Amino acid sequence: MALNIKTIREQFPALALKDEGKARIYLDNPGGTQVPRQVLERMEHYLIHTNSNHGGPFRTSAESDKVLEDAHQGMADMLNAKSADEIIFGANMTSLTFAVSRSIGRLLKRGDAILLTRMDHDGNVGPWLHLADDLGLEVKWLNFDLETYEYDLTEAESIFKNNNIKLAAINYASNCLGTINNVKALTEMAHHSETLVFVDAVQYVPHGPTDVQDIGCDFLACSPYKFFGPHQGVLWGKAEMLEKLEAYKVRPAENTAPGKFETGTQLHEGQAGTLGVLEYLEWLGETMGAEYHKNFPEFSGRRKNLHAAMLAIQDYERTLSSSLIEGLQNLAGVDVKGISAGKDLARRVPTVSFTVKNQNPEEIAVKLAAENIFVWHGHNYALEAVRLMGLEESGGVVRIGPVHYNTLEEIDRTIEVLKTCW
Numbered sequence: 220m221a222l223n224i225k226t227i228r229e230q231f232p233a234l235a236l237k238d239e240g241k242a243r244i245y246l247d248n249p250g251g252t253q254v255p256r257q258v259l260e261r262m263e264h265y266l267i268h269t270n271s272n273h274g275g276p277f278r279t280s281a282e283s284d285k286v287l288e289d290a291h292q293g294m295a296d297m298l299n300a301k302s303a304d305e306i307i308f309g310a311n312m313t314s315l316t317f318a319v320s321r322s323i324g325r326l327l328k329r330g331d332a333i334l335l336t337r338m339d340h341d342g343n344v345g346p347w348l349h350l351a352d353d354l355g356l357e358v359k360w361l362n363f364d365l366e367t368y369e370y371d372l373t374e375a376e377s378i379f380k381n382n383n384i385k386l387a388a389i390n391y392a393s394n395c396l397g398t399i400n401n402v403k404a405l406t407e408m409a410h411h412s413e414t415l416v417f418v419d420a421v422q423y424v425p426h427g428p429t430d431v432q433d434i435g436c437d438f439l440a441c442s443p444y445k446f447f448g449p450h451q452g453v454l455w456g457k458a459e460m461l462e463k464l465e466a467y468k469v470r471p472a473e474n475t476a477p478g479k480f481e482t483g484t485q486l487h488e489g490q491a492g493t494l495g496v497l498e499y500l501e502w503l504g505e506t507m508g509a510e511y512h513k514n515f516p517e518f519s520g521r522r523k524n525l526h527a528a529m530l531a532i533q534d535y536e537r538t539l540s541s542s543l544i545e546g547l548q549n550l551a552g553v554d555v556k557g558i559s560a561g562k563d564l565a566r567r568v569p570t571v572s573f574t575v576k577n578q579n580p581e582e583i584a585v586k587l588a589a590e591n592i593f594v595w596h597g598h599n600y601a602l603e604a605v606r607l608m609g610l611e612e613s614g615g616v617v618r619i620g621p622v623h624y625n626t627l628e629e630i631d632r633t634i635e636v637l638k639t640c641w
């Protein structure tokens with residue numbers, strides 16, 4: 220195994236905390252991850268040394284602007300964007316999606332259709348439903364298969380063929396089922412019908428290398444706080460699309476991307492912190508990801524290290540998925556709501572949701588919390604997915620979401636505690 224988990228854990232101060240002598244087991248990561256020291260150092264340095272608004276002729280403003288430029292370039296490397304100008308920072312994925320959906324709406328007209336999916340988090344559903352309401356758009360839904368927990372690509376093809384779909388909002392990895400979707404194939408399909416493709420990659424970016432040029436989509440959104448950074452959102456858009464879109468902006472603001480979409484004063488210390496997490500991942504790729512560098516012959520420098528880091532993380536996390544799913548399946552009454560066969564684990568992230576016969580998900584989460592094991596329960600904003608599975612009334616699912624800083628011992632401990640929960 221490439222990753223040295225002990226060394227990795229030492230980078231994250233929060234992982235060493237104990238409460239009444241009990242270690243914290245963070246399995247709430249799909250809701251937000253802990254941060255490495257590089258994030259803390261970057262944020263502190265920003266606020267002490269370079270705290271300023273944008274565009275001034277004095278030292279702090281110039282240095283602050285340099286941090287912002289680096290953060291944009293860093294995210295361009297992380298996502299393999301062509302240019303830092305394609306990277307838009309904002310409060311979070313949901314706010315960015317609401318904002319850009321208004322701009323995209325200017326390209327659409329009454330009677331056009333959009334495709335939404337039953338697998339998406341509401342952050343990639345709600346903004347488009349509002350747009351459909353405002354403009355009189357038709358909404359077509361792509362379901363997922365209740366046995367395989369994947370989209371049916373032939374169903375998708377037929378929706379694109381038989382409707383005037385102008386925009387498809389699709390999900391890279393599900394925050395509920397854990398499925399990794401073939402967003403490249405869906406994008407190709409959509410582009411045959413000249414449909415714009417908006418990918419929600421919030422739950423994929425923490426678990427694997429992301430390459431917007433390879434996917435070929437038009438927009439892709441993610442959230443640094445889900446990949447070990449501060450509370451921030453990032454939207455990538457293809458340069459020609461960003462140029463074409465009219466931004467909802469104040470008049471003195473820049474007329475070019477990314478500035479025209481970054482309304483008001485940004486969370487500069489958040490962008491500094493995002494740069495910190497990229498430094499952490501770069502370090503990981505450089506020191507522990509050497510064997511993965513060959514997978515990215517076209518990249519060099521930070522871009523290569525970031526992508527190698529994410530591939531190393533992906534490989535390690537499969538051991539966590541496998542152990543977690545196997546442990547859960549050995550417990551009486553458990554129904555794992557996602558891809559479970561060992562041979563198929565490459566098509567999922569380690570976020571695992573499950574129900575237990577005659578048990579309430581919230582009560583299970585509360586019992587785990589009493590042992591300092593942090594997990595989420597309910598619908599986790601994957602409203603459509605939980606409804607399609609018929610679980611809304613019964614309290615949704617229990618969701619256990621390890622990331623690369625979690626250990627097999629933590630998974631074992633969680634399964635041991637679960638044995639006492641019902």
Ligand SMILES: Cc1ncc(COP(=O)(O)O)c(C=O)c1O
Pocket residue numbers: 249250310311312313314339340342343392393394419420421422441442451452
């Ligand atoms: C798949 C997915 N999309 C979107 C979001 C919303 O992200 P944000 O909190 O940055 O708006 C989340 C948050 O959990 C998510 O899991």
